[in-house]
Structures are given as C-alpha cells and as structure tokens.
Amino acid sequence: MKKKNEILVILGLIGSLVLVIFLNFMGVTFHPDVISEFDYSFQQGMESEFVRYAVIVNFLYSVIPNTLQLLSISGITVRLLQLGFSPFVLGFVIAVGNLASQLMLYFVGFAFYKFVRKKKKGSPEATHFLHKYHYLVFLIPSWTGSLGDLIMLVSGHERVNLLKAIPFLFASNLTFAYVNVFWINAQLE
Numbered sequence: 001m002k003k004k005n006e007i008l009v010i011l012g013l014i015g016s017l018v019l020v021i022f023l024n025f026m027g028v029t030f031h032p033d034v035i036s037e038f039d040y041s042f043q044q045g046m047e048s049e050f051v052r053y054a055v056i057v058n059f060l061y062s063v064i065p066n067t068l069q070l071l072s073i074s075g076i077t078v079r080l081l082q083l084g085f086s087p088f089v090l091g092f093v094i095a096v097g098n099l100a101s102q103l104m105l106y107f108v109g110f111a112f113y114k115f116v117r118k119k120k121k122g123s124p125e126a127t128h129f130l131h132k133y134h135y136l137v138f139l140i141p142s143w144t145g146s147l148g149d150l151i152m153l154v155s156g157h158e159r160v161n162l163l164k165a166i167p168f169l170f171a172s173n174l175t176f177a178y179v180n181v182f183w184i185n186a187q188l189e
C-alpha cells in the first residue's frame with residue numbers, strides 16, 4: 001500500500017509540472033511576461049558564442065556536487081536570461097547536469113562498498129532510512145545541498161535500486177531548476 005501511495009504522489013507532481021508547461025505553451029499566462037512568450041527556442045538561442053558558453057558553463061556547474069560548488073555563476077545565468085534564452089531549456093539543461101552529478105555520487109558510494117569494504121554482495125538492512133521511506137527520499141537531494149550529496153553517497157553504499165530512483169531524482173531536479181531559473185527570470189522583469 002505504501003508504494004502505491006508514493007507512486008500516486010510522484011505521478012501527481014509530475015502531472016502538475018507537465019500541465020503547467022502545457023498550459024504555458026498554449027498561451028495561458030501565470031504571471032505577465034515571465035513564463036510565457038519567449039522569443040528563442042533552443043536552436044535559435046544558440047547562435048551567439050556567449051549563449052553557447054553560458055549554457056555549457058551552467059551544465060558543467062550543475063555537474064559539480066553541491067558540496068564543491070564554492071563559487072556562483074549567477075551573473076552568467078542572469079545575462080543568459082537577459083539575452084532571451086528560454087528558461088525552460090535552461091532549467092532542463094541544469095536538471096540533466098544535476099542528475100549526472102547525483103549518479104556520479106551514487107557510483108562513488110557503490111565503489112566504496114565494493115572496493116573498500118571488499119564485499120561483493122550482502123543485503124542492506126531493512127531499517128535503513130532509504131529502505132524505510134522507499135523512493136520518496138530521492139525527492140530531497142536537489143533541495144538540500146550537501147545533505148543531498150550525502151544521501152546519494154549513502155544510497156550507493158546501501159545499493160538502492162538506481163533505475164527506480166532516477167525518475168524521482170529527475171523530477172525533483174527539474175522542479176528545483178525551474179524554480180530557480182524562473183525566480184531569476186521574474187527578478188529581471
């Protein structure tokens with residue numbers, strides 16, 4: 001029964017996000033001139049050298065684990081959005097980079113268990129928080145910074161099924177990226 005409720009919550013969140021994006025493309029505005037009517041699609045926006053540079057920098061910055069992100073690139077992101085680059089595309093690029101970072105941390109935790117502890121198999125404890133709260137834990141890493149990095153390391157160490165966790169991670173990353181990008185874009189107006 002728990003898994004069914006978790007799946008319904010996740011499907012509801014993903015459905016809400018898809019509905020908002022669909023309504024935006026159909027012309028429904030949620031806030032004037034912030035979410036709707038962007039001039040550039042991904043291919044049109046990539047004509048400028050600065051835009052290509054800024055998209056690559058945003059992707060590479062999001063690949064770095066949160067614990068190691070010591071400097072900010074908000075100036076580059078702000079300028080990219082001022083040039084009219086689509087926040088939807090930028091949010092997607094950032095979410096993919098965050099997912100790559102989380103997968104890297106998962107495999108570091110997995111390698112620690114396999115190579116440092118010299119165990120190839122073993123069953124994780126059922127009382128561990130990753131097994132107790134199932135995959136809802138994977139909605140947290142993108143919102144909690146260094147704690148999220150730790151969650152991904154521990155999930156690799158505990159050998160949590162990665163294929164089942166990826167949709168939760170990506171949905172959370174996409175939501176977090178869109179919240180941040182649209183917050184920056186709203187301040188520019």
